[in-house]
Amino acid sequence: xxxxxxxxxxxxxxxxxxxxxxxxxxxxxxxxxxxxxxxxxxxxxxxxxxxxxxxxxxxxxxxxxxxxxxxx
Numbered sequence: 001x002x003x004x005x006x007x008x009x010x011x012x013x014x015x016x017x018x019x020x021x022x023x024x025x026x027x028x029x030x031x032x033x034x035x036x037x038x039x040x041x042x043x044x045x046x047x048x049x050x051x052x053x054x055x056x057x058x059x060x061x062x063x064x065x066x067x068x069x070x071x072x
Contacts, residue, residue, distance in 0.1 A: 016041045017068045018050040034061040041067040 009030055014037060016024040024046040028037060038061050041047055047069060055072035062068075 012064045014041075014064055015066050016044060016047055017066070018047055019071060020068070021050075023047055023050045028064055030064055032064045034063050037061050037063050037067055041069065 011027045012030050014026045014028045014032075015022055016026060024041075024044045026037075026040055026044065028040065038059050041061075042056070042059070051069070051071055056069055057072040058070040060066075060068040060070070
């Protein structure tokens with residue numbers, strides 16, 4: 001019999017998009033909240049490089065799987 005504790009994923013892969021293109025993937029806890037996920041995505045070096053100094057208009061967070069950053 002399988003132990004249910006081992007069937008639950010502790011972490012999931014979150015896709016981070018800038019202008020609709022995948023820029024990074026983050027391994028995050030399955031129970032991460034929207035604010036923490038937003039901070040992690042905006043702190044990513046790849047996202048900062050993709051923004052190239054532009055501001056951020058909107059950040060759409062669908063925890064724990066997706067963050068979409070719309071530059072200004």
